[in-house]
Amino acid sequence: MENLKTMNRFIKLLLLAILVNFQIANAQQAPCGSDEYWKQKAAKNPALEKARQESDLYTESIQNATFKTVPDTQTLTIPIVFHIISTAGHQVKTTLSNCQDQIKRLNEDYSATNADTSNIRRIFKSRLGDAHIRFFLATKGPDGNPTTGVTYDTSILTYQANDSVKSVIDWDHNFYLNVWVVSNINSGSATPGTDIAGYSTFPWDGLVNTKTDGIVIDHSFVGYTTDRTLSHEIGHFLGLYHTFQDGCTGGDKVDDTPPVASANIGKCNSWPTSDTTINTCHNDAPDLPDMLENIMDYASCKVMFTQGQVTRMRTYLTTNRVSLYYNNNVAGIQNTANINQAAISIYPNPALQKFELEASGLSAGKSIHIKCYDMMGRLQFDEAAVADNEGTLSRQLDASLIIPGVYKIALYEGNEVIAVKALVKE
Numbered sequence: 158m159e160n161l162k163t164m165n166r167f168i169k170l171l172l173l174a175i176l177v178n179f180q181i182a183n184a185q186q187a188p189c190g191s192d193e194y195w196k197q198k199a200a201k202n203p204a205l206e207k208a209r210q211e212s213d214l215y216t217e218s219i220q221n222a223t224f225k226t227v228p229d230t231q232t233l234t235i236p237i238v239f240h241i242i243s244t245a246g247h248q249v250k251t252t253l254s255n256c257q258d259q260i261k262r263l264n265e266d267y268s269a270t271n272a273d274t275s276n277i278r279r280i281f282k283s284r285l286g287d288a289h290i291r292f293f294l295a296t297k298g299p300d301g302n303p304t305t306g307v308t309y310d311t312s313i314l315t316y317q318a319n320d321s322v323k324s325v326i327d328w329d330h331n332f333y334l335n336v337w338v339v340s341n342i343n344s345g346s347a348t349p350g351t352d353i354a355g356y357s358t359f360p361w362d363g364l365v366n367t368k369t370d371g372i373v374i375d376h377s378f379v380g381y382t383t384d385r386t387l388s389h390e391i392g393h394f395l396g397l398y399h400t401f402q403d404g405c406t407g408g409d410k411v412d413d414t415p416p417v418a419s420a421n422i423g424k425c426n427s428w429p430t431s432d433t434t435i436n437t438c439h440n441d442a443p444d445l446p447d448m449l450e451n452i453m454d455y456a457s458c459k460v461m462f463t464q465g466q467v468t469r470m471r472t473y474l475t476t477n478r479v480s481l482y483y484n485n486n487v488a489g490i491q492n493t494a495n496i497n498q499a500a501i502s503i504y505p506n507p508a509l510q511k512f513e514l515e516a517s518g519l520s521a522g523k524s525i526h527i528k529c530y531d532m533m534g535r536l537q538f539d540e541a542a543v544a545d546n547e548g549t550l551s552r553q554l555d556a557s558l559i560i561p562g563v564y565k566i567a568l569y570e571g572n573e574v575i576a577v578k579a580l581v582k583e
């Protein structure tokens with residue numbers, strides 16, 4: 158009897174040990190901290206959560222519009238800068254070549270030309286989306302000089318990195334996608350002590366917290382890797398949620414990804430045999446299995462975005478993040494001579510009614526458009542103007558017709574955004 162009790166206790170302990178080990182193993186695999194970092198920011202600033210909800214509603218209302226200012230098949234290009242942050246005790250050996258390999262991976266994933274799309278199950282093949290988005294290493298730095306698109310800095314903030322690493326170096330988020338490459342990353346408060354592969358800011362956050370807008374990535378995940386860490390994080394950067402967002406009844410605001418109850422961490426180990434039966438939600442009709450192939454889940458067979466996800470990303474890129482892409486594509490970047498010289502000042506700012514806008518560094522005599530966008534990327538006004546012979550511009554504008562909030566004032570030369578400044582309306 159006593160032996161039996163001891164045996165029972167032993168079995169219980171053994172089961173507990175297995176359970177604990179299982180949980181630790183799972184925790185160590187958590188690839189993405191975007192939700193945790195978002196929750197921390199939203200808890201500190203309730204206005205951010207309101208902005209997220211409004212942004213969702215607005216994006217849903219325009220993403221299915223039949224008329225689009227930018228055609229779905231027009232290629233949009235985004236310049237990336239990789240900031241390599243290293244220190245003696247925590248070396249990060251990411252090279253230019255690693256970054257170039259990473260760009261290659263991104264461009265395959267965002268054009269649906271990655272070879273492993275052949276692994277997509279037949280039921281999901283027709284949902285594969287080509288985002289028509291391309292990435293390239295920035296060719297011109299904020300100082301106007303040529304750059305490789307890779308910078309190197311030394312800081313201890315590379316260790317257990319969080320948003321503070323972004324204070325080491327950041328390039329204007331209106332014109333560059335900043336990617337900080339670090340030794341390792343602090344996961345945030347939810348699962349302390351575990352490492353994550355990367356995290357990104359969302360578009361509704363980046364408009365407000367301009368100095369922290371971008372992506373932090375663990376150096377081991379940069380290159381032509383199969384884990385798709387940066388492809389996944391850029392999905393968040395362009396407004397995508399995880400496919401398991403808020404479980405079966407919540408959703409990722411995208412119609413063609415089946416609902417998923419919770420993250421399929423590390424699934425696909427036995428792909429494509431037993432894992433194909435995983436179906437955690439049955440409230441969809443037809444009732445489809447979890448899309449383990451999706452880049453916005455955590456499975457190890459991430460190979461695709463859907464057409465719905467592509468529409469959502471392009472909606473954010475052509476509104477909220479409009480200054481990041483250039484209508485003239487990769488070759489066009491060579492012509493954007495003014496991007497790093499043009500500057501705007503606004504006063505008073507915050508403004509109540511009338512405010513003065515002064516711009517410099519413009520092309521003499523060129524036509525300019527002054528456009529004002531709200532937090533959701535909605536155009537509020539568009540004023541035509543002409544730069545004088547000194548390449549400057551002075552204009553009084555009226556903020557009395559817009560509601561209190563944060564706005565983005567963008568100067569356009571033709572289709573190109575050449576300068577951006579935040580305006581706060583009281």
Ligand SMILES: [Zn+2]
Nearest residue numbers: 189191389399
């Ligand atoms: Zn994620």
